[in-house]
Amino acid sequence: xxxxxxxxxxxxxxxxxxxxxxxxxxxxxxxxxxxxxxxxxxxxxxxxxxxxxxxxxxxxxxxxxxxxxxxxxxxxxxxxxxxxxxxxxxxxxxxxxxxxxxxxxxxxxxxxxxxxxxxxxxxxxxxxxxxxxxxxxxxxxxxxxxxxxxxxxxxxxxxxxxxxxxxxxxxxxxxxxxxxxxxxxxxxxxxxxxxxxxxxxxxxxxxxxxxxxxxxxxxxxxxxxxxxxxxxxxxxxxxxxxxxxxxxxxxxxxxxxxxxxxxxxxxxxxxxxxxxxxxxxxxxxxxxxxxxxxxxxxxxxxxxxxxxxxxxxxxxxxxxxxxxxxxxxxxxxxxxxxxxxxxxxxxxxx
Numbered sequence: 001x002x003x004x005x006x007x008x009x010x011x012x013x014x015x016x017x018x019x020x021x022x023x024x025x026x027x028x029x030x031x032x033x034x035x036x037x038x039x040x041x042x043x044x045x046x047x048x049x050x051x052x053x054x055x056x057x058x059x060x061x062x063x064x065x066x067x068x069x070x071x072x073x074x075x076x077x078x079x080x081x082x083x084x085x086x087x088x089x090x091x092x093x094x095x096x097x098x099x100x101x102x103x104x105x106x107x108x109x110x111x112x113x114x115x116x117x118x119x120x121x122x123x124x125x126x127x128x129x130x131x132x133x134x135x136x137x138x139x140x141x142x143x144x145x146x147x148x149x150x151x152x153x154x155x156x157x158x159x160x161x162x163x164x165x166x167x168x169x170x171x172x173x174x175x176x177x178x179x180x181x182x183x184x185x186x187x188x189x190x191x192x193x194x195x196x197x198x199x200x201x202x203x204x205x206x207x208x209x210x211x212x213x214x215x216x217x218x219x220x221x222x223x224x225x226x227x228x229x230x231x232x233x234x235x236x237x238x239x240x241x242x243x244x245x246x247x248x249x250x251x252x253x254x255x256x257x258x259x260x261x262x263x264x265x266x267x268x269x270x271x272x273x274x275x276x277x278x279x280x281x282x283x284x285x286x287x288x289x290x291x292x293x294x295x296x297x298x299x300x301x302x303x304x305x306x307x308x309x310x311x312x313x314x315x316x317x318x319x320x321x322x323x324x325x326x327x328x329x330x331x332x333x334x335x336x337x338x339x340x341x342x343x344x345x346x347x348x349x350x
Contacts, residue, residue, distance in 0.1 A: 011068045012058045017078050017094050021071040028131045028245050040228055042114030067155055069110045107142045110196045294324050295336040
């Protein structure tokens with residue numbers, strides 16, 4: 001048997017005889033390996049997985065070169081009442097107590113302790129905001145494909161091959177779109193851009209039906225509305241909730257952790273986003289960069305312009321030349337004097 005066969009045998013034995021939770025992922029969603037149902041909350045995934053027979057795992061999952069992923073928040077033994085919280089201890093337990101056989105190989109599975117708000121490496125405790133970032137990091141500890149130039153670790157040979165190409169690229173060279181010249185950091189980024197912007201092709205497959213979508217957000221909405229998928233990320237500190245992990249995390253960082261990295265050099269005020277700092281700087285410079293397309297008034301802040309735009313929501317007076325509309329006749333008259341000098345107002349009224 002080669003390593004993949006031994007790895008699959010060991011993984012199957014661990015899953016059949018313990019309470020670990022095998023799972024698959026796409027982006028930062030967790031998939032049940034038995035029925036492909038999608039979860040955003042690892043707790044719900046673990047509870048759901050317990051409804052499946054672990055003995056069916058070997059018939060559903062094909063042997064492949066990707067390392068299986070398991071959640072080890074609860075391990076324990078299914079064959080007895082023994083409480084176990086470490087995979088190596090569990091392997092020794094089922095061999096010595098229950099007479100099971102395991103091949104003497106290490107790192108046959110990728111181990112995670114999944115929670116909604118805290119994703120940490122179980123080896124070095126480094127924390128990450130998203131699961132895919134944590135999984136990529138795990139290659140440092142478990143990846144057997146190593147770059148001989150910089151020492152970077154990868155799980156798969158193809159990922160290593162892709163990485164090695166970056167060492168052959170000249171500094172500053174990026175992936176260019178042949179259609180519009182836009183630059184991208186990766187081939188995948190360029191592919192998604194070309195498919196959606198130039199070829200007008202959807203690229204995000206539903207996974208539960210044949211539907212395909214142009215954006216990840218549209219696919220999430222489809223799964224929620226059509227397939228009843230639950231997507232809710234509730235804040236632990238207030239009553240706000242979000243339908244995607246990114247918005248939930250941004251809310252927590254901004255509203256509760258008070259993370260502000262962008263500082264005004266003049267008054268020392270701190271801001272969460274660079275655009276907020278840029279808008280704030282107009283209070284010092286006096287710039288009025290936000291202009292109303294209807295009446296020409298300008299404002300230093302986008303918020304003030306948006307408030308002003310509400311005054312045009314019930315426009316009653318329309319310019320007969322340029323189609324500008326106004327809420328008051330005097331505004332229309334002033335517009336004509338400035339923009340269409342010498343024309344007869346009587347011909348411009350509705």
